[in-house]
Amino acid sequence: MPSYAGPAPARPADIAGTLRLLGYLALGVALIVLDHRGGWLKQIRGQAELVTQPLWWIAGLPGRIGNSVHDDAATRTRLSEDNRLLRNALLISGARLARLQSAADENERLRGLLGAVERGQLDVQLAPILNIDLDPTRQRLVLGAGSSAGVRMGQVVIDAGGVLGQIIEVKPLTSTVLLLTDPDHAIPASVARNGVRLVVYGRGGRLELANIPLSSDVKVGDSVVTSGLGGRFPAGFPIGTIAALRPDDSRAFLIGELSPAAQLDRGREVLLLRVDRAAPAPANAAAPASAEPKPVPPAPSGAPR
The missing domain is CATH 2.40.10.350 (Rod shape-determining protein MreC, domain 2)
Known part of the structure; x- marks a missing residue:
């Protein structure tokens, strides 16, 4: 059996790594203590946020563009539907207005006929x-x-x-x-x-x-x-x-x-x-419809015919 030779000797690389770790730990503890007492690391973090803010804005730009495009598409669809409804309503209103105007014109013509009848006292x-x-x-x-x-x-x-x-x-x-x-x-x-x-x-x-x-x-x-x-x-x-x-x-x-x-x-x-043709009509009356002429009474006896 081999004789016990004791623990292996430490290598220089392990010693250097351990020393670096201890140095980092000491530096971290020192920074924590200094930040707790002076707050200067907080200021450094604020300055770092100002430096990195454009990077965050650029990183979020694609998402904002996508949301804007989605909102614009939804708005355009809604506006297109509203325009369609408004056009239909305008066409319906125009048709109703035209019908009312036609009715008003027809009423005006009928009032003219009635006025002609009343002025001339026509049958x-x-x-x-x-x-x-x-x-x-x-x-x-x-x-x-x-x-x-x-x-x-x-x-x-x-x-x-x-x-x-x-x-x-x-x-x-x-x-x-x-x-x-x-x-x-x-x-x-x-x-x-x-x-x-x-x-x-x-x-x-x-x-x-x-x-x-x-x-x-x-x-x-x-x-x-x-x-x-x-x-x-x-x-x-x-x-x-x-x-x-x-x-x-x-x-x-x-x-x-x-x-x-x-x-x-x-x-x-x-x-x-329907009035008697023999009866004269006023010149400002509308044209009348003819009726049968009145019969001529017989001439008295002995009168020439």
């Missing part, structure tokens, strides 16, 4: 417009009232402005109006200012005065009304206003362009006149 009936045909060669209206509602052939049709035309066809539930502007229509008229007798012709969408003598006292701006001649249209109802005068091809007569008094291209209702 009329209201008839709705079902269809309209404004072809240049065919100017007609189809009304939602027929023989079952008392509509008769030849009745005069008016609106709040003046004469529209006359009934040319009657069915049980509907009737057809020949407008003044139809090429087949002509109406005896006179100038309201001086009573000059004229004839108004339809020219497919417009009205025209033909064969006006050069010596006639007719001017642009004169109002033209029904003359009552022919017994179809009562006298004194507005037809239109002379907008222009020009000589015809022969240079012997004038031709007048007439602006219609009635609203031929708008409105939903018209009036059918």
